[in-house]
Amino acid sequence: NAGVTQTPKFRILKIGQSMTLQCTQDMNHNYMYWYRQDPGMGLKLIYYSVGAGITDKGEVPNGYNVSRSTTEDFPLRLELAAPSQTSVYFCASRPGGSTDTQYFGPGTRLTVL
């Protein structure tokens, strides 16, 4: 199992550009999450999904969109990149229920100039 994979690893965007951060898990997990981590800070939840076709907002959803058409994939879309979105983005998944762990991907480091 590859676990949770994220692409790209690094990306530089210009203000106003758009991009999609990819996240795939091969563990058949129901729940998937997107977090952002600003330098020296904790993780903030952007969006999460409890299954294919179901998504919900987290703490900081503005400027982002998600979709969950399959169990495996949970892409994060930035429509109009802003410098405030410079961050490291982590995708995570977990099987389900209330007593299990989140498995994190390696992260995507995004810089918006």
Added chain:
Amino acid sequence: GQQVMQIPQYQHVQEGEDFTTYCNSSTTLSNIQWYKQRPGGHPVFLIQLVKSGEVKKQKRLTFQFGEAKKNSSLHITATQTTDVGTYFCAGQATSGTYKYIFGTGTRLKVLA
């Protein structure tokens, strides 16, 4: 909204000294998880606590969940250089949501 704070923000210790980080939630939690993140890496799950007053041990690490299920602590005995990293708690509210709110983290540096 729910907030989770951790103290201290930073801690430098000499190798062999003990270390403790504390996690406090503004609301009662259903459960709490602890993660470790090495510099440049991603968070890695350490443990989950569910019951009020629960204490769990993993070798030199001791985790506690408060009686009111609003606070938690992680204690490391006799730190080693391999303990370097940032320790995060993550709480799930009792409202039945599926999301976790991460604490602000404690960055541990161990001096050899």
